[in-house]
Amino acid sequence: MQVFVTRRIPREGLAALSQAGVCSIQQWDSDEPIPRSELLAGVAGKHGLLCLLSDRIDKEVLDAAGSNLKIISTLSVGVDHLALEEIKKRGIRVGYTPDILTDATAELSVALLLATCRRLPESVEEVKNGGWTTWKPLWMCGYGLSDSTVGIIGLGRIVPLAKLAEESDFVAVTCSLTPDTKGMCNKDFFSRMKKTSVFINTSRGAVVNQEDLYQALVSGQIAAAGLDVTTPEPLPTDHPLLSLKNCVILPHIGSATYATRSAMSVLSANNLLAGLKGESMPSELQL
Numbered sequence: 001m002q003v004f005v006t007r008r009i010p011r012e013g014l015a016a017l018s019q020a021g022v023c024s025i026q027q028w029d030s031d032e033p034i035p036r037s038e039l040l041a042g043v044a045g046k047h048g049l050l051c052l053l054s055d056r057i058d059k060e061v062l063d064a065a066g067s068n069l070k071i072i073s074t075l076s077v078g079v080d081h082l083a084l085e086e087i088k089k090r091g092i093r094v095g096y097t098p099d100i101l102t103d104a105t106a107e108l109s110v111a112l113l114l115a116t117c118r119r120l121p122e123s124v125e126e127v128k129n130g131g132w133t134t135w136k137p138l139w140m141c142g143y144g145l146s147d148s149t150v151g152i153i154g155l156g157r158i159v160p161l162a163k164l165a166e167e168s169d170f171v172a173v174t175c176s177l178t179p180d181t182k183g184m185c186n187k188d189f190f191s192r193m194k195k196t197s198v199f200i201n202t203s204r205g206a207v208v209n210q211e212d213l214y215q216a217l218v219s220g221q222i223a224a225a226g227l228d229v230t231t232p233e234p235l236p237t238d239h240p241l242l243s244l245k246n247c248v249i250l251p252h253i254g255s256a257t258y259a260t261r262s263a264m265s266v267l268s269a270n271n272l273l274a275g276l277k278g279e280s281m282p283s284e285l286q287l
């Protein structure tokens with residue numbers, strides 16, 4: 001059996017895949033994304049595909065792969081880059097990497113929240129550019145977590161979104177991107193938030209209407225935003241959001257610890273191998 005791996009991945013994952021003796025591997029062995037034409041050529045005739053969240057696996061890719069393709073294993077917990085209906089129709093099974101990246105992503109969410117509300121990037125910049133002239137009682141003040149209400153979208157019992165926006169001092173978006181959540185944080189949502197509230201997104205950029213977020217930040221409708229995810233990714237360096245001091249943007253690094261990425265690569269390899277052998281996967285997406 002043949003598999004296609006769309007990027008350079010941690011060596012532990014590649015070793016698990018190659019040492020199993022189940023499949024031959026063709027890989028786009030680069031840190032940079034595979035060009036679409038190479039992806040379409042690479043998947044042709046393959047039985048398995050190991051892909052990333054930045055690879056759009058749509059009808060065109062599935063057609064290019066052909067009927068051999070039985071398993072798609074994504075090195076991510078998010079599956080919004082996969083054309084799930086089309087995949088299901090073709091009887092292709094999907095593996096993904098839930099749970100093992102939860103702690104790393106939670107840590108990053110808290111780090112981003114604190115960096116945003118306590119204005120860390122702005123403060124670091126002031127030290128470098130000479131803006132730090134003396135200790136000033138009114139300088140670089142932000143908002144603290146003590147006695148605050150944190151609203152998490154994507155956790156626990158259902159809370160009406162409007163109520164969460166109105167009552168939270170911090171709003172953290174952690175939900176999946178689905179047709180239901182696309183553009184959910186929009187003008188109406190931001191207009192309900194307090195002027196002193198801070199908005200954080202570590203899920204997917206498209207959950208947020210970015211134009212509406214920009215307006216909310218510029219007009220002072222909300223205090224600040226921290227984004228680990230944007231639309232598109234990467235965000236163009238001349239994007240208006242990058243001109244705002246009250247917006248902290250990270251390059252989608254929620255799961256980026258060495259241990260987590262290694263574990264994700266091994267899990268995605270094991271999902272692929274189990275699928276190729278017709279066994280149940282350690283983490284299979286129920287389609």
Ligand code: GLV
Pocket residue numbers: 053075076077078079101203254255
């Ligand atoms: C990260 O965004 C993931 O889906 O794993």
